[in-house]
Amino acid sequence: MNRLSRLVVLAASASMLAAPALAQDAQVIRTAEQLRDRAMAGSGAYSIVEAITTRFGPRPAGTASERAAAEWGVGYLRNEGFDNVRLQDFPLSAWSRGQESVEIVGRHAQPLAAVGLGGGQATPPEGIEAEAVVFETWQGLLDAPAGSLTGKIAVVLQDTIRAQDGRGYGSSSVMRFQGPTEAAARGAVGYVLRSLGTHDHRFPHTGATRVGEGTVPAFAISPPDADQIRRLVALNEGPIRLRLKSTAAFEAPGRSQNVIAEVRGRERPDEIITIGGHLDSWDQGTGAIDDAAGIAITTAALKLIADLPQAPRRTIRVVWWGAEEVSQPAPAQGLAGARAYAQSIEGEVARHVAISESDFGAGRVYGLSLPGGQADSDFQKAAMRVLTPIGVLWNPAPARGGGPDTGPSVALGVPAFQLAQDGTDYFDVHHTADDVIDRIDPKAMDQNVAAWAALLWLMADSDIDFRAGAPTP
Amino acid sequence: MNRLSRLVVLAASASMLAAPALAQDAQVIRTAEQLRDRAMAGSGAYSIVEAITTRFGPRPAGTASERAAAEWGVGYLRNEGFDNVRLQDFPLSAWSRGQESVEIVGRHAQPLAAVGLGGGQATPPEGIEAEAVVFETWQGLLDAPAGSLTGKIAVVLQDTIRAQDGRGYGSSSVMRFQGPTEAAARGAVGYVLRSLGTHDHRFPHTGATRVGEGTVPAFAISPPDADQIRRLVALNEGPIRLRLKSTAAFEAPGRSQNVIAEVRGRERPDEIITIGGHLDSWDQGTGAIDDAAGIAITTAALKLIADLPQAPRRTIRVVWWGAEEVSQPAPAQGLAGARAYAQSIEGEVARHVAISESDFGAGRVYGLSLPGGQADSDFQKAAMRVLTPIGVLWNPAPARGGGPDTGPSVALGVPAFQLAQDGTDYFDVHHTADDVIDRIDPKAMDQNVAAWAALLWLMADSDIDFRAGAPTP
Numbered sequence: 001m002n003r004l005s006r007l008v009v010l011a012a013s014a015s016m017l018a019a020p021a022l023a024q025d026a027q028v029i030r031t032a033e034q035l036r037d038r039a040m041a042g043s044g045a046y047s048i049v050e051a052i053t054t055r056f057g058p059r060p061a062g063t064a065s066e067r068a069a070a071e072w073g074v075g076y077l078r079n080e081g082f083d084n085v086r087l088q089d090f091p092l093s094a095w096s097r098g099q100e101s102v103e104i105v106g107r108h109a110q111p112l113a114a115v116g117l118g119g120g121q122a123t124p125p126e127g128i129e130a131e132a133v134v135f136e137t138w139q140g141l142l143d144a145p146a147g148s149l150t151g152k153i154a155v156v157l158q159d160t161i162r163a164q165d166g167r168g169y170g171s172s173s174v175m176r177f178q179g180p181t182e183a184a185a186r187g188a189v190g191y192v193l194r195s196l197g198t199h200d201h202r203f204p205h206t207g208a209t210r211v212g213e214g215t216v217p218a219f220a221i222s223p224p225d226a227d228q229i230r231r232l233v234a235l236n237e238g239p240i241r242l243r244l245k246s247t248a249a250f251e252a253p254g255r256s257q258n259v260i261a262e263v264r265g266r267e268r269p270d271e272i273i274t275i276g277g278h279l280d281s282w283d284q285g286t287g288a289i290d291d292a293a294g295i296a297i298t299t300a301a302l303k304l305i306a307d308l309p310q311a312p313r314r315t316i317r318v319v320w321w322g323a324e325e326v327s328q329p330a331p332a333q334g335l336a337g338a339r340a341y342a343q344s345i346e347g348e349v350a351r352h353v354a355i356s357e358s359d360f361g362a363g364r365v366y367g368l369s370l371p372g373g374q375a376d377s378d379f380q381k382a383a384m385r386v387l388t389p390i391g392v393l394w395n396p397a398p399a400r401g402g403g404p405d406t407g408p409s410v411a412l413g414v415p416a417f418q419l420a421q422d423g424t425d426y427f428d429v430h431h432t433a434d435d436v437i438d439r440i441d442p443k444a445m446d447q448n449v450a451a452w453a454a455l456l457w458l459m460a461d462s463d464i465d466f467r468a469g470a471p472t473p
Numbered sequence: 474m475n476r477l478s479r480l481v482v483l484a485a486s487a488s489m490l491a492a493p494a495l496a497q498d499a500q501v502i503r504t505a506e507q508l509r510d511r512a513m514a515g516s517g518a519y520s521i522v523e524a525i526t527t528r529f530g531p532r533p534a535g536t537a538s539e540r541a542a543a544e545w546g547v548g549y550l551r552n553e554g555f556d557n558v559r560l561q562d563f564p565l566s567a568w569s570r571g572q573e574s575v576e577i578v579g580r581h582a583q584p585l586a587a588v589g590l591g592g593g594q595a596t597p598p599e600g601i602e603a604e605a606v607v608f609e610t611w612q613g614l615l616d617a618p619a620g621s622l623t624g625k626i627a628v629v630l631q632d633t634i635r636a637q638d639g640r641g642y643g644s645s646s647v648m649r650f651q652g653p654t655e656a657a658a659r660g661a662v663g664y665v666l667r668s669l670g671t672h673d674h675r676f677p678h679t680g681a682t683r684v685g686e687g688t689v690p691a692f693a694i695s696p697p698d699a700d701q702i703r704r705l706v707a708l709n710e711g712p713i714r715l716r717l718k719s720t721a722a723f724e725a726p727g728r729s730q731n732v733i734a735e736v737r738g739r740e741r742p743d744e745i746i747t748i749g750g751h752l753d754s755w756d757q758g759t760g761a762i763d764d765a766a767g768i769a770i771t772t773a774a775l776k777l778i779a780d781l782p783q784a785p786r787r788t789i790r791v792v793w794w795g796a797e798e799v800s801q802p803a804p805a806q807g808l809a810g811a812r813a814y815a816q817s818i819e820g821e822v823a824r825h826v827a828i829s830e831s832d833f834g835a836g837r838v839y840g841l842s843l844p845g846g847q848a849d850s851d852f853q854k855a856a857m858r859v860l861t862p863i864g865v866l867w868n869p870a871p872a873r874g875g876g877p878d879t880g881p882s883v884a885l886g887v888p889a890f891q892l893a894q895d896g897t898d899y900f901d902v903h904h905t906a907d908d909v910i911d912r913i914d915p916k917a918m919d920q921n922v923a924a925w926a927a928l929l930w931l932m933a934d935s936d937i938d939f940r941a942g943a944p945t946p
Contacts, residue, residue, distance in 0.1 A: 054704040057583025065582065099572075109538065110530025110759070113906055201674070202758070202906040224909045228759075231527040285675070286583070286701075433586055433675040436697045 028461045032386045035304050035453040040390065043449035044303065046442035048296035049362075051076070052279070053286040053437050061280040061323035061336070062094030062256045069279055073259040073320055080303055082261035082318075090340035092256040092323050093332075095119050097206075097283060098247030102192060102219050105129060106241045108232055113202045113222040114192070116246050117176060117209035118282065119327040123217045127245035128153070128190045134233050134240070138175045141182055150187030153242050154179075157226045162198040165367075166360065166423045169430075172196050176207050180215040190244045191218040194226035196427065203432035206282050208334060211327045217246050250329055256280070256322035258337045261299075263306045265315040265460065272345075273460055274317045274355040274414070275302065275452070278324035278337065278405055285435030289426065294358035294403065295320050297445060301452035305460070312460035314353060321405040324359070335404055342408035352414040354459060354466050357403030358448065360421040361430070362440040365392055365451040367420035371466040372398035379464050386454045390447055395420065415466040417459075419451050501934045505859045508777050508926040513863065516922035517776065519915035521769035522835075524549070525752075526759040526910050534753040534796035534809070535567030535729045542752055546732040546793055553776055555734035555791075563813035565729040568592050568799050570679075570756060571720030575665060575692050578602060579714045581705055586675045586695040587665070589719050590649060590682035591755065592800040593691045600718035601626070601663045601690060607706050607713070611648045614655055623660030626715050627652075630699045635671040639833065639896040642903075645669050649680050653688040663717045664691040667699035669900065676905035679755050681807060684800045690719050723802055729753070729795035731810045736775055738933065739784040745818075746933055747790045747828040747887070748775070748925070751797035751810065751878055758908030762899065767831035767876065768793050770918060774925035778933070785933035787826060794878040797832070808877055815881030825887040827932060827939050830876030831921065833894040834903070835913040838865055838924040840893035844939040845871035852937050859927045863920055868893065888939035890932075892924050 052059075056069040070087060077085045095118060102114035133148075134155045135141045141156055156175055161168030176196055183191040195205035204222040209215070221229070232240055259279065265271060277294025281287020302318050305311075322337035333339065345352055354371065368387055374380045375396050384394050401407060401416035410416045429435050459466075525532075529542040543560060550558045568591060575587035606621075607628045608614045614629055629648055634641030649669055656664040668678035677695040682688070694702070705713055732752065738744060750767025754760020775791050778784075795810035806812065818825055827844065841860055847853045848869050857867050874880060874889035883889045902908050932939075 050704065054701060054708070055581055057577070057581070057701075104530070108528055108530070111756075200911045202909060203675070224907075224911045227911070228527060228530075228909075231523065235527070283584075434697075436675060436701075438673045438697045438700070 028458060029382055029386060032454040032457045035457055036386060036390060036450040038304055039450035039453050040446055043300045043446040045296040045300035045445040045449050046440065048299055049288055049292045049437055049440060052292040052295065053288045057286050058283045059279060059281045059287055060094060060283045061326045062092040062254050066256060066280050066322060070257050070259050070320065070322065073279065077261040081306055083264045085261040088258040088260055088340060088344060089255050090257065090336055091253055092336050093250040093253050093328060095250050095326050096248065098249065100246040100248065102221060103243050104240060105243045107238060112225040113204050114219045115204040115206045115284065116248050117218040117220060118206050118325060119208050119211040120218045120246065120248050121215065122248050123244055123246050127243045128217060129241060129243040130189055132240040132242050134229060144186050146185065147187050149183060152188055153190040153192060153244065154183035154188040155192045155229060157194045157230055159194060160196045160198055160427060162424060164422055164424050165420065166426065168198065169196055169427050177210055180218040181210055184214050184216045188216055190216050192242065193218065193220045195220040195222055197223055197432065199428040200224055203434050205431040206284060207431045208325060208327045212330045217244055219244060256337060258322050258341055259320035260317060262315055262317045263302055263311060265313050266311040267313040269315050270351050271314040271353050272317050272351055273314055273353045273456065274319060274409065275456065276319035276321060276405065277358050278321040280323050280325055282325055282431050284433040287435060288437045289361040289435050289439055290430055291359045293362040293440060293445065297358045297448040297452055300449045301456060304453045305457060312457060314460040316456055316460050324405055335408060338405035338408045342412055345409065346412060349412045349414060354417050355406045355409050355414045356401065356417045357405045359403030359405065360423050361426040362445055363422040363426065364444045364447050365419045366422050367393050367395040369395040369397060369399035369418045369420065371415035371417060373468065379458065383455055383458055386458065387451055390450050392451055419455065501931060502855055502859060505927040505930045508930055509859055509863060509923040511777060512923035512926050513919055516773045516919040518769040518773035518918040518922050519913065521772055522761055522765045522910055522913060525765040525768065526761045530759050531756045532752060532754045532760055533567060533756045534799045535565040535727050539729060539753050539795060543730050543732050543793065543795065546752065550734040554779055556737045558734040561731040561733055561813060561817060562728050563730065563809055564726055565796050565809050566723040566726050566801060568723050569721065571722065573719040573721065575694060576716050577713060578716045580711060585698040586677050587692045588677040588679045588757065589721050590691040590693060591679050591798060592681055592684040593719065593721050594688065595721050596690045596717055596719050600716045602714060602716040603662055605713040605715050607702060617659050619658065620660050622656060625661055626663040626665060626717065627656035627661040628665045628702060630667045630703055632667060633669045633671055633900060635897060637895055637897050638893065639899065641671065642669055642900050650683055653691040654683055657687050657689045661689055663689050665715065666693045668693040668695055670696055670905065672901040673697055676907050678904040679757060680904045681798060681800045685803045690717055692717060729810060731795050731814055732793035733790060735788055735790045736779045736784060738786050738788040740786040742788050743824050744787040744826050745790050745824055746787060746826045746929065747792060747882065748929065749792035749794055749878065750831050751794040753796050753798055755798055755904050757906040760908060761910045762834040762908050762912055763903055764832045766835040766913060766918065770831045770921040770925055773922045774929060777926045778930060785930060787933040789929055789933050797878055808881060811878035811881045815885055818882065819885060822885045822887060827890050828879045828882050828887045829874065829890045830878045832876030832878065833896050834899040835918055836895035836899065837917045837920045838892045839895050840866050840868040842868040842870055842872035842891045842893065844888035844890060852931065856928055856931055859931065860924055863923055865924055892928065894921065
């Protein structure tokens with residue numbers, strides 16, 4: 001940047017500071033700034049993560065632990081003074097991994113640090129023992145001809161790339177979800193995947209895989225174990241034989257639930273902004289970053305608003321979605337909690353102003369995206385005035401929703417917004433046994449709450465229609 | 474330091490550089506420096522760790538994996554040109570952990586990341602379920618009166634302090650070795666320990682506990698799980714109930730073995746300097762830092778000496794000790810490989826010049842200690858002249874031996890020396906599933922080899938009697 005352009009930028013900054021954006025009342029902006037500053041000084045979000053993860057540990061979808069956490073949540077939210085606190089039940093089959101193991105047998109026999117993929121199927125009791133066919137890349141597996149893996153175990157070693165916005169995982173998660181299907185289609189009897197993680201520690205990552213016909217038992221090995229396979233291949237001393245064992249199964253049909261609470265709007269109570277996170281977790285860790293953090297951030301933000309002397313004009317609703325993680329046997333689908341929530345608002349979509357989820361860990365917020373059409377709007381300028389001082393950039397691309405649980409509602413036409421978190425380290429921990437509260441920096445959570453509380457106030461204490469400027473979907 | 478004293482130090486350094494220590498031949502020192510520099514440029518030690526950990530994975534004492542690694546070692550050492558390569562068998566009962574679990578039951582039910590202590594006993598098949606009595610400190614358990622833990626599970630949460638020289642572990646390892654005995658003596662039916670680790674990740678640490686009558690089933694939980702127990706206690710919502718399960722057992726009497734190889738001395742072949750590491754590992758990781766690293770460092774150092782045009786005056790022997798890790802049922806004792814080795818030299822102790830082991834990971838060497846009486850000797854000055862440039866300090870306290878496997882030989886009167894490694898991070902990994910080659914920095918291994926090769930040359934190409942100046946034991 002040369003000196004002249006630097007001066008122009010400085011002048012622009014100064015004028016923005018001097019005059020609030022037109023469509024936003026100065027008092028509204030001041031209140032948003034106060035909420036922001038209050039959160040930065042200590043938001044209480046960390047203690048919500050602490051309560052959920054300490055009391056309930058892992059909370060797999062459809063289990064007694066998830067249910068107990070939800071029921072505790074109802075009491076907690078009522079006690080904190082939220083309105084209209086309730087459970088929203090829906091049917092779900094819990095998945096349980098049982099006992100499982102992956103080992104090299106024969107030459108170079110050794111156990112591997114492995115975990116079954118969520119929703120995966122059991123092996124026969126004696127296990128599946130077969131020769132491994134090792135692919136360095138996912139494309140390598142896709143390029144294998146039909147029948148070329150008959151009786152073999154497909155092993156894919158492709159690494160997941162570290163990226164601030166999670167695009168590494170975004171591009172590699174197909175290896176987990178579709179891998180067992182693609183392997184089966186080529187005749188394989190089992191599937192082993194390098195964990196979708198960005199670290200080099202001995203934590204294997206689980207996560208949902210496709211459920212149903214035409215798949216095979218499937219496991220993820222830790223990154224160091226994937227490198228171990230690579231070294232064994234490089235020895236070039238004959239085939240590698242693996243034995244896979246799992247007693248995984250879906251349990252009898254049961255239920256899961258969303259927890260819903262609100263701060264009722266003072267002027268337009270029927271206009272609803274929905275935020276939240278998901279309460280269920282994988283079974284290995286205690287789901288601190290995935291996603292007690294998201295619940296805590298959004299709930300603490302709404303609590304700061306609830307504690308203001310005056311309610312916002314619109315209603316803000318927080319949802320602790322259930323059953324985000326696991327797929328379901330056909331004909332059911334995944335995201336059962338999000339689908340149940342969307343179904344419940346299907347007849348009233350026009351009243352839903354916007355929706356977003358916090359489901360990308362506990363790292364700091366660094367980006368805001370809004371529904372299409374908001375670029376350069378007065379609202380956007382007001383939002384950036386409040387958020388820029390805590391390190392949030394404007395992302396001009398229209399928001400796609402902050403997390404998976406917004407998907408079914410967005411599909412109905414509810415506008416999405418997103419506060420993007422720094423996920424550089426997220427996949428070091430995500431879906432592993434190491435997803436525990438020790439991974440969370442309380443100050444980063446405060447910054448998240450600051451961004452959410454301030455933005456929510458601007459959205460809720462306004463009459464902006466976020467559909468208005470959006471291009472037709 | 475003031476200006477004058479700085480000048481004195483500089484002058485002293487200059488004079489040391491100018492004139493080699495008297496009792497050490499200048500050519501001997503030059504060769505030691507060449508060995509040092511050759512190792513720093515690439516020692517080959519990392520590839521030895523890679524071969525052992527890749528080919529054999531975990532190598533628990535007395536197992537087929539430990540045996541296979543030892544047999545491979547014989548071939549490797551012969552192929553590298555070492556003399557007198559052989560196996561030294563001894564009886565051993567392998568210990569196998571079987572299936573195990575630790576969980577909180579009842580209120581706040583959740584699984585914990587836990588591992589059985591090595592040599593520990595099984596629970597009944599249905600497990601042991603009892604109320605936890607939680608002690609913040611080891612002293613707290615010791616202070617509990619006899620009978621006060623009747624029917625309870627003792628839980629000790631004391632943390633292990635990080636320290637460069639490992640003294641944190643030194644002071645806390647009694648909690649693991651004696652804990653089940655002390656708990657049993659007070660009536661407890663089980664024992665749970667905070668892992669003896671310095672990290673906050675979800676890796677529980679195993680390690681040997683006392684075997685025999687008067688103990689109870691015993692487990693270590695990961696540091697985050699210990700903090701979870703602490704948070705549950707702080708909730709003050711009633712007792713914590715635990716369920717412990719283990720099918721651990723000692724297998725039928727079998728064998729383990731030491732691998733022994735030498736570079737024969739050219740003038741005094743009957744005078745022997747013994748170095749080495751241990752080949753066995755715990756079952757969770759692949760024993761990269763504990764202790765393939767020690768084997769690799771000492772073997773690579775000796776290989777550099779073997780490759781010199783002229784052998785050293787004395788014989789240098791490398792031992793890959795077996796069965797360092799696990800205790801044994803009475804009347805046998807632990808350190809079975811080290812005892813077998815000591816027994817084999819019992820009639821020839823006078824010919825054993827010195828002994829040391831590398832068994833503290835793969836961190837850089839930062840300290841040298843020699844047998845008592847060597848402070849300010851010409852040998853010590855020569856050694857420090859060679860080692861100071863690679864970051865090694867003189868430690869004036871007499872050496873106690875570099876690792877557990879030297880103990881039985883030192884007890885016979887063999888002088889000990891030690892190259893102390895920086896263990897600041899050692900207990901982040903030690904005895905966990907994360908003890909894999911990914912934790913090793915090849916350059917730090919090269920520095921270790923440099924220190925060992927140079928020091929060994931000085932010791933072996935001399936006629937110094939390290940008993941001579943030592944105080945009477």
